Amino acid sequence: MTRKYIDCREFPSEMHCSVAISADSDQELLEAAVQHAVTVHHHADSPELRTQLAGLFHDGSPPVASPRAA
Incomplete structure (x- = not known):
């Protein structure tokens, strides 16, 4: 099972x-x-918020360093 993060x-x-x-x-x-x-x-x-958030999930664990802003 792969962890997910936002x-x-x-x-x-x-x-x-x-x-x-x-x-x-x-x-x-x-x-x-x-x-x-x-x-x-x-x-x-x-429902719209939930759909939007689910679309932002990544596989793995969050990086230690701050990711670049979208």
């Missing part, structure tokens, strides 16, 4: 969020990413 450092924001989240399953990662997006970034939980 990394806020890829997306510039006013708060300069440096959170990267990883998990063993897409569903677990999606739930954690949605919670983060809603709580920290004040997004509304919606």
Whole structure:
């Protein structure tokens, strides 16, 4: 099983969020990413948000160094 991750450092924001989240399953990662997006970034939980976040998942583990912004 390949770990998956999503990394806020890829997306510039006013708060300069440096959170990267990883998990063993897409569903677990999606739930954690949605919670983060809603709580920290004040997004509304919606099917569109969930689809967008799932499309940003990467295989593996987040890099130690900050990735280049998208």
